[in-house]
Amino acid sequence: MSFLKVKGLHRRFGSVAALDGVDLVVASGSRTAIVGPSGCGKTTLLRMIAGFDVPDGGTITVDGVVLADAQNQLPAHKRGIGLVAQDGSLFPHLTVSDNIGFGLDRNFDGREKLVSELIDMVGLERSMLARKPEQLSGGQQQRVALARALARKPRLMLLDEPFSALDTGLRATTRRAVTEVLVAAGITTILVTHDQNEALAFADQVAVMRAGKFSQIGSPREIYARPVDAATARFLGEAIVLPADIADGFADCALGRVAVVGGARTGRADIMVRPEQIEVLAYGEDGKDVTGMASQIDFSGPSYDVTITTDAAAPFVMRLSLPSRNVLGEGDRVRLRVAGAAHVLSGPGSQ
Numbered sequence: 001m002s003f004l005k006v007k008g009l010h011r012r013f014g015s016v017a018a019l020d021g022v023d024l025v026v027a028s029g030s031r032t033a034i035v036g037p038s039g040c041g042k043t044t045l046l047r048m049i050a051g052f053d054v055p056d057g058g059t060i061t062v063d064g065v066v067l068a069d070a071q072n073q074l075p076a077h078k079r080g081i082g083l084v085a086q087d088g089s090l091f092p093h094l095t096v097s098d099n100i101g102f103g104l105d106r107n108f109d110g111r112e113k114l115v116s117e118l119i120d121m122v123g124l125e126r127s128m129l130a131r132k133p134e135q136l137s138g139g140q141q142q143r144v145a146l147a148r149a150l151a152r153k154p155r156l157m158l159l160d161e162p163f164s165a166l167d168t169g170l171r172a173t174t175r176r177a178v179t180e181v182l183v184a185a186g187i188t189t190i191l192v193t194h195d196q197n198e199a200l201a202f203a204d205q206v207a208v209m210r211a212g213k214f215s216q217i218g219s220p221r222e223i224y225a226r227p228v229d230a231a232t233a234r235f236l237g238e239a240i241v242l243p244a245d246i247a248d249g250f251a252d253c254a255l256g257r258v259a260v261v262g263g264a265r266t267g268r269a270d271i272m273v274r275p276e277q278i279e280v281l282a283y284g285e286d287g288k289d290v291t292g293m294a295s296q297i298d299f300s301g302p303s304y305d306v307t308i309t310t311d312a313a314a315p316f317v318m319r320l321s322l323p324s325r326n327v328l329g330e331g332d333r334v335r336l337r338v339a340g341a342a343h344v345l346s347g348p349g350s351q
């Protein structure tokens with residue numbers, strides 16, 4: 001069931017079209033991740049939904065109620081939407097307890113109990129309630145910011161790169177903890193992130209933004225395996241894009257004859273395979289496989305990076321990361337095979 005609907009949203013700042021016709025539908029209780037390069041409009045969109053900025057055109061509705069359109073603007077505090085920003089934005093002079101309870105009525109009898117429940121919910125010790133934010137780690141501060149946003153029982157939670165200031169380990173732990181809390185509370189959530197792995201791991205719907213609009217919206221697997229174009233493919237991970245001749249469900253390309261998905265497309269088109277689909281096998285005579293040579297080996301413990309150049313008259317060069325079980329040597333010969341199907345990218349010139 002759709003919960004949030006954004007339709008035709010526009011916002012200009014001078015000559016910059018920060019939002020250039022954004023459409024988005026978010027289902028009740030779901031998790032959406034918005035990814036896209038810096039400056040593409042992600043924060044502007046969240047600020048519009050939260051009610052901190054006003055669109056030039058388009059509509060935002062939640063549960064069938066219009067929050068913003070050309071005529072109406074529901075004030076931010078009446079929208080029932082929580083926002084957790086990159087730095088948590090805690091009040092430095094207030095204790096953790098007062099930060100969490102900030103939006104609650106001072107005279108509300110159950111205030112202390114609710115604050116204690118919220119700190120439990122985000123997995124922090126109650127002994128931290130008396131501390132000031134500066135006495136907490138970055139990850140703990142983000143959990144307090146989440147508890148503060150949850151205190152107002154939001155219908156929709158907006159997370160604007162809330163984990164980006166944390167180092168890799170803490171980032172994954174905090175993300176998992178926050179996801180658990182939001183899922184348990186059944187709160188519809190939108191996460192903005194630069195980190196494609198984070199987006200794919202967090203969301204049931206990923207929306208890829210480019211220059212003020214979404215280039216593709218879909219499930220993490222769909223977006224990863226079936227990107228609309230090469231730019232979207234590369235934004236979500238390493239991609240090998242190569243020209244091919246397509247007929248009868250197969251593509252003839254520099255990696256041999258590869259099965260394709262993507263409709264009844266025939267003729268010349270670009271195809272994409274993910275590097276993990278490339279099987280690098282010991283060299284040997286097998287007329288079906290493409291052969292090549294290894295070079296530029298960078299060993300980094302569990303895996304290593306290697307450049308493979310195919311043996312064709314017009315060689316195809318690709319950089320792969322392989323597990324360190326059998327590290328290839330400089331100049332080693334290999335056979336190559338593509339596991340699974342390649343994806344046909346849409347349109348000419350999608351490279």
Ligand SMILES: Nc1ncnc2c1ncn2[C@@H]1O[C@H](COP(=O)(O)OP(=O)(O)OP(=O)(O)O)[C@@H](O)[C@H]1O
Nearest residue numbers: 013016017018036037038039040041042043044045
């Ligand atoms: N208040 C403002 N005044 C002028 N330009 C603005 C304003 N806010 C945003 N912009 C511009 O609008 C565009 C979109 O900005 P926005 O902050 O939404 O991008 P973003 O995708 O969130 O970027 P980042 O990932 O770097 O945070 C940018 O070109 C930005 O410079």
